[in-house]
Amino acid sequence: MAALKYSRQRESIKEFLATRYDHPTADVVYENIRKVYPNISLGTVYRNLGLLASLGEIQKVTTGDGADHFDGNVMPHNHFICKSCGKLIDLDMDSIDYIQKVAGKNFDGHIEGHSTLFYGTCGDCTNKS
Amino acid sequence: MAALKYSRQRESIKEFLATRYDHPTADVVYENIRKVYPNISLGTVYRNLGLLASLGEIQKVTTGDGADHFDGNVMPHNHFICKSCGKLIDLDMDSIDYIQKVAGKNFDGHIEGHSTLFYGTCGDCTNKS
DNA sequence: ACTGATATTAGTAACAATTACTATTATCGA
DNA sequence: TCGATAATAGTAATTGTTACTAATATCAGT
Structure with missing residues (x-):
């Protein structure tokens, strides 16, 4: 195949x-x-x-x-997108993978993964204003 | 305006x-x-x-x-999408909003929110197979 | 190295989701 | 009731992405 x-x-x-x-x-x-x-x-x-x-x-x-x-980075990590300039960047943060356990508590299906996108104002844009 | x-x-x-x-x-x-x-x-x-x-x-x-x-529900809540049937549903789960604190730890910008999408196999599709 | 099978490509056309445009209609304050 | 303008229907245009096809590149077996 x-x-x-x-x-x-x-x-x-x-x-x-x-x-x-x-x-x-x-x-x-x-x-x-x-x-x-x-x-x-x-x-x-x-x-x-x-x-x-x-x-x-x-x-x-x-x-x-x-x-x-x-x-290009396939290691699990989370992203942040700036509402002001639109930039998409990596977040250097502790793992939050345990949220899958929280999500699976009252759920009859099977949770295999999650993708989290944080948003707000990035450092550069915060300094500019 | x-x-x-x-x-x-x-x-x-x-x-x-x-x-x-x-x-x-x-x-x-x-x-x-x-x-x-x-x-x-x-x-x-x-x-x-x-x-x-x-x-x-x-x-x-x-x-x-x-x-x-x-x-139509603007109360903060999380979603799950089934990789098998494509269905998008609400998750009835405890708040995970504290992940924003985790994300903000080593970050110089300002995090205002997040959207998390869980994925996997839903209950219906799990039962079918 | 040569050959044949087939995965991959460039180029282009098609597609799906969404947005923009325009003349007409609906809303609403005076 | 009138006038200003927000909203609409209908349609065209745009954007991001996928599909198609004939030509090319890869590669296992000779």
């Missing part, structure tokens, strides 16, 4: 994400990979981002701000 | 959401309001859902499953 074949484009996308800590969108990935592979197609970027995410090699982050974001 | 005027369509949308506990999408709202106002436009539904959400009278829930969902 569909043995994976190497592709330099896919490798390049993965490497690019590993160097970025700002959770770029597919479009930003596209513009950057284009510097190395000038005629890569946007469809290829989307397909590989989806594939890598489903393989667990990158993480997709949906914030509701329009486009999905992608994160 | 844009004094709000009454509209029966907007009122109808708000009332409809108050009767539903399954977090319908804009399209589902549209199809249902159409039974009362047969020629309401989809644009009107979107505009009013956005307006009501920004007024804090309803809640917008982005899950990443395609369309945004809308919730």
Whole structure:
């Protein structure tokens, strides 16, 4: 069933994400990979981002701000989005995974995971005002 | 600056959401309001859902499953989405708002809120398999 | 190295969710 | 009842994403 074949484009996308800590969108990935592979197609970027995410090699982050974001860091961690400048950043915080136990208490289904997005005003925007 | 005027369509949308506990999408709202106002436009539904959400009278829930969902219950609570059937439901669970304190510990910005989405397999789907 | 099977690609078209535009209609204070 | 303007229906446009297709790249078996 569909043995994976190497592709330099896919490798390049993965490497690019590993160097970025700002959770770029597919479009930003596209513009950057284009510097190395000038005629890569946007469809290829989307397909590989989806594939890598489903393989667990990158993480997709949906914030509701329009486009999905992608994160090269697959270690469990939480995100913060600034309501003022729209920036999406990692939070360096203690694990809150025990909220899954809290959630499962009165629940008849099975909770496998959670994604938490914190929002507010980031440090930069707080200082500006 | 844009004094709000009454509209029966907007009122109808708000009332409809108050009767539903399954977090319908804009399209589902549209199809249902159409039974009362047969020629309401989809644009009107979107505009009013956005307006009501920004007024804090309803809640917008982005899950990443395609369309945004809308919730007539503005009391803080958490949601669960089933990876098997796609159903989005409320969780009856203790407050986990203290995770905001945990998140703010090493953070120089200001955290105003959070939205947590739990996922896994719902009770119905667990029983089926 | 060569070959064949097939995964991947570039390029483009299609799609779904949402927003913008515009002429008409509804609301509401004076 | 009138006038200002918010809201609407209907439609067009936009945005983010996925699907399609012919050509290309990968790679296991020779």
